[in-house]
Amino acid sequence: MLPVSQAEATILDLVKPLDKQRDAEFVSLLIAIERILAAPAIGHLDFPHWDNSAMDGYAVRYEDVQYASSQQPVVLEIVDEIPAGRSPQQLIKAGQAARIFTGAVMPEGADTVVMQEQTQREGDRVTILTAPQPQAFVRHQASYYQAGKTLLAPGTMLRAAQIAVLAAAQCNQLKVYRRPRVAIISTGDELVHPETPLEIGQLVDSNQYALTALVTQTGAEPIPMGIVPDRPLVLQKAFSKAIATADVVLSSGGVSVGDYDYVEEILTALGAEMHVRAVAMKPGKPLTVAKFSPAHATERKPVLYFGLPGNPVSALVCFWRFVQPALRKLSGLADNWGPVYVKARSRQDLSSDGKRETYIWGQLHLIDGYFEFQPASGSLNSGNLINFAQANGLAIIPVGQTAVASGDEVRVLQFGFPIMS
Ligand SMILES: Nc1nc2c(c(=O)[nH]1)N[C@H]1C(S)=C(S)[C@@H](COP(=O)(O)OP(=O)(O)OC[C@H]3O[C@@H](n4cnc5c(N)ncnc54)[C@H](O)[C@@H]3O)O[C@H]1N2
Numbered sequence: 001m002l003p004v005s006q007a008e009a010t011i012l013d014l015v016k017p018l019d020k021q022r023d024a025e026f027v028s029l030l031i032a033i034e035r036i037l038a039a040p041a042i043g044h045l046d047f048p049h050w051d052n053s054a055m056d057g058y059a060v061r062y063e064d065v066q067y068a069s070s071q072q073p074v075v076l077e078i079v080d081e082i083p084a085g086r087s088p089q090q091l092i093k094a095g096q097a098a099r100i101f102t103g104a105v106m107p108e109g110a111d112t113v114v115m116q117e118q119t120q121r122e123g124d125r126v127t128i129l130t131a132p133q134p135q136a137f138v139r140h141q142a143s144y145y146q147a148g149k150t151l152l153a154p155g156t157m158l159r160a161a162q163i164a165v166l167a168a169a170q171c172n173q174l175k176v177y178r179r180p181r182v183a184i185i186s187t188g189d190e191l192v193h194p195e196t197p198l199e200i201g202q203l204v205d206s207n208q209y210a211l212t213a214l215v216t217q218t219g220a221e222p223i224p225m226g227i228v229p230d231r232p233l234v235l236q237k238a239f240s241k242a243i244a245t246a247d248v249v250l251s252s253g254g255v256s257v258g259d260y261d262y263v264e265e266i267l268t269a270l271g272a273e274m275h276v277r278a279v280a281m282k283p284g285k286p287l288t289v290a291k292f293s294p295a296h297a298t299e300r301k302p303v304l305y306f307g308l309p310g311n312p313v314s315a316l317v318c319f320w321r322f323v324q325p326a327l328r329k330l331s332g333l334a335d336n337w338g339p340v341y342v343k344a345r346s347r348q349d350l351s352s353d354g355k356r357e358t359y360i361w362g363q364l365h366l367i368d369g370y371f372e373f374q375p376a377s378g379s380l381n382s383g384n385l386i387n388f389a390q391a392n393g394l395a396i397i398p399v400g401q402t403a404v405a406s407g408d409e410v411r412v413l414q415f416g417f418p419i420m421s
């Protein structure tokens with residue numbers, strides 16, 4: 001059994017990100033949310049675009065007002081009025097000022113803005129009562145960003161903040177990576193669709209739905225390929241089709257030591273390189289990871305195959321711990337592939353056999369900015385999906401440790417929003 005950290009390193013090492021050229025497409029900004037840039041975004045506009053005023057007030061020449069005070073006020077002639085969006089019409093000469101508003105372009109000749117609260121106006125004259133700092137309240141052209149420089153680097157995920165910046169920079173068409181394609185196969189003679197009435201021994205294929213949801217949430221394109229019975233030839237055909245279609249294949253079930261667990265045997269028959277056969281974790285021990293390399297360099301990229309354990313909780317835990325980081329790396333994201341871990345105070349005693357890294361599902365609560373962890377009530381058995389419905393985190397007990405006492409700190413893999421109370 002591989003230690004979890006070694007399995008993670010092996011898996012991430014197997015993943016080669018999508019190709020910046022071959023695997024890229026153009027999308028418009030409005031539908032670019034959560035896509036990943038495949039090329040630098042470069043703006044053709046300086047930020048600010050022009051020298052402009054940060055205040056409502058008067059654009060002046062600093063040298064005219066540098067000694068102004070309430071004892072020695074300076075009176076200037078107002079020669080222009082410049083609201084935002086209008087071009088200045090006058091050059092400001094000695095003894096002159098322009099009425100100006102926040103965001104409006106600074107007129108030529110002026111270099112400083114006096115905010116209106118420090119002035120008095122009478123007709124076309126303004127009295128300056130306080131000396132400003134030189135260049136006060138002027139937002140200088142290109143002081144935030146210079147046209148032609150990289151605004152956002154390749155590998156950046158576009159969220160609201162980045163989209164706002166790109167909109168302001170008039171970058172309307174973005175070169176982004178295509179979404180990785182992920183085939184999802186459920187193996188098992190006992191499995192049926194949710195609408196099928198159950199016969200004795202049957203079980204609904206919940207993994208297909210869970211994995212489709214998780215793949216979608218990760219920004220990849222799920223290709224649900226349905227249920228395949230535990231028959232080697234049928235499985236082999238289904239696996240071949242999935243490998244030919246997708247960048248990553250996720251199957252669930254059939255990876256343990258039972259007589260109907262065929263996954264590893266079939267992967268080997270299909271020419272896969274086997275990289276992971278078992279991991280020292282609970283749940284998730286029989287995780288199987290293999291790679292299919294293209295026969296010729298000109299062919300498509302390699303295909304990564306995850307044989308996830310069939311138990312529903314084991315499949316989910318393996319997804320968050322290994323598949324999601326792999327999909328994030330594959331998708332072109334520059335960094336932050338791994339799960340989010342937080343430290344929490346456990347509300348109850350937690351236990352493990354100390355032999356495998358143990359993942360205990362439950363609820364993360366956020367109380368006054370601090371996390372607390374409440375393990376799920378009822379059976380913490382990887383076949384019990386029901387008490388997973390309220391869970392949003394997995395407390396982790398490392399190998400060699402058998403207990404976390406109530407009140408002690410524990411590391412928690414966070415996969416959902418914390419409960420605020
Ligand atoms: N003798 C041993 N038996 C088992 C071991 C072991 O080390 N020695 N490991 C156990 C562990 S741990 C796990 S996890 C499971 C993994 O089993 P498989 O990956 O072979 O999965 P199956 O046997 O096909 O199914 C297990 C369980 O999960 C249910 N299942 C399967 N697919 C789905 C699905 N798509 N949706 C919902 N539920 C599914 C299936 O009905 C079984 O109940 O092996 C242990 N055994």
Ligand code: MOO
Pocket residue numbers: 281282283284285286309311314382383
């Ligand atoms: O390790 Mo299995 O994944 O517990 O149920």
Ligand SMILES: [Mg+2]
Pocket residue numbers: 253254255256257258260261310
């Ligand atoms: Mg089995």
